Amino acid sequence: MPKKKTGARKKAEKRAVRQKAIRTSNNERGLGVMPCNLSMLCEKCNNRQKNRAICYFCDSVNKMPVCGNCGKQKCMAKGGDCVVKHTGFVTGMAMVGAICDYCEAFICHSRKCLSTHACQCPLADAVCFECERGVWEQGGRYFKCSFCHVFVCEDDQFEHQASCQKLEAENYKCVSCNRLGQHSCLRCKVCFCDDHVRRKGVKYARGASLPCPKCGQDTQETKDLSMSTKSHDFGRQRETDEGPQYYYSEAYERAMTGGGASGGEPFSFGGVSASDGHGAGGMEDDYDDDDDYEYDEDDDDEDGDEDDEEEDDEKDSEEKSVLQSMANVKLKL
Numbered sequence: 001m002p003k004k005k006t007g008a009r010k011k012a013e014k015r016a017v018r019q020k021a022i023r024t025s026n027n028e029r030g031l032g033v034m035p036c037n038l039s040m041l042c043e044k045c046n047n048r049q050k051n052r053a054i055c056y057f058c059d060s061v062n063k064m065p066v067c068g069n070c071g072k073q074k075c076m077a078k079g080g081d082c083v084v085k086h087t088g089f090v091t092g093m094a095m096v097g098a099i100c101d102y103c104e105a106f107i108c109h110s111r112k113c114l115s116t117h118a119c120q121c122p123l124a125d126a127v128c129f130e131c132e133r134g135v136w137e138q139g140g141r142y143f144k145c146s147f148c149h150v151f152v153c154e155d156d157q158f159e160h161q162a163s164c165q166k167l168e169a170e171n172y173k174c175v176s177c178n179r180l181g182q183h184s185c186l187r188c189k190v191c192f193c194d195d196h197v198r199r200k201g202v203k204y205a206r207g208a209s210l211p212c213p214k215c216g217q218d219t220q221e222t223k224d225l226s227m228s229t230k231s232h233d234f235g236r237q238r239e240t241d242e243g244p245q246y247y248y249s250e251a252y253e254r255a256m257t258g259g260g261a262s263g264g265e266p267f268s269f270g271g272v273s274a275s276d277g278h279g280a281g282g283m284e285d286d287y288d289d290d291d292d293y294e295y296d297e298d299d300d301d302e303d304g305d306e307d308d309e310e311e312d313d314e315k316d317s318e319e320k321s322v323l324q325s326m327a328n329v330k331l332k333l
Contacts, residue, residue, distance in 0.1 A: 034122050036103035126151045165227050169190065
């Protein structure tokens with residue numbers, strides 16, 4: 001039998017578990033509450049922006065900067081790890097030790113912040129998924145999508161969240177077979193069935209979510225999500241209750257009716273313009289002229305009767321000519 005744990009051993013194990021949870025909780029914090037991504041109001045131009053050393057709009061520096069790693073505005077010198085030794089508390093530029101190249105925020109002169117922030121800066125590879133702008137190209141804050149976990153800037157976060165739960169396919173079928181996909185990857189925007197979501201030779205933990213075979217992100221069950229499929233709402237051909245309807249742009253319609261795409265000169269190609277009667281507009285005019293003629297069966301019957309009468313007259317004239325020639329021959333005899 002295993003030895004019974006003592007009270008001190010139990011306390012030590014609980015303390016180790018608690019310390020591990022504290023260490024991992026820092027990484028699990030949302031990007032919106034990180035000190036380097038806090039909201040800042042410029043004291044000179046009154047523009048709200050992300051926490052940064054120099055204002056994005058007017059290039060001014062605030063009197064009370066905030067550390068991008070620990071979030072403090074005042075150094076009390078109680079920790080003892082200050083690189084710049086001082087007595088009492090310091091604020092402003094006396095507290096600043098560096099500027100991060102990734103998040104453009106001030107870092108205090110604490111030894112811990114200076115040595116660890118550059119390696120674990122949450123905005124080190126922050127590029128907006130929608131507009132492809134980095135920290136240096138825009139002044140707003142950054143967030144991570146709660147579905148696909150990509151960086152989204154403050155301008156495009158709501159638009160991205162609204163269109164994120166949409167598959168790239170027109171149905172919910174698995175990309176590898178024709179069965180219904182029960183697992184969806186919100187980063188790749190595809191579905192997988194139970195067989196194709198698992199890769200051969202890979203062991204999966206029991207009860208954990210299965211990773212995507214393409215990108216490795218955890219998949220979620222399609223029934224738990226409000227997923228929608230791709231639809232062509234703005235296409236030229238759209239099915240309605242009355243049947244298929246066709247929509248053309250104004251430039252295309254002007255070109256088909258003889259006008260140029262810009263509404264000026266008529267459309268031309270190879271030296272021949274539509275206004276000459278050989279273009280698209282001329283073809284339509286000729287087609288319209290042909291449509292003016294109406295087909296009638298009585299006309300065909302009348303034409304047939306006239307042809308028969310002409311043939312009978314020709315036969316009668318031939319017979320008369322033959323009889324007259326025979327009579328002339330008899331008189332000569």
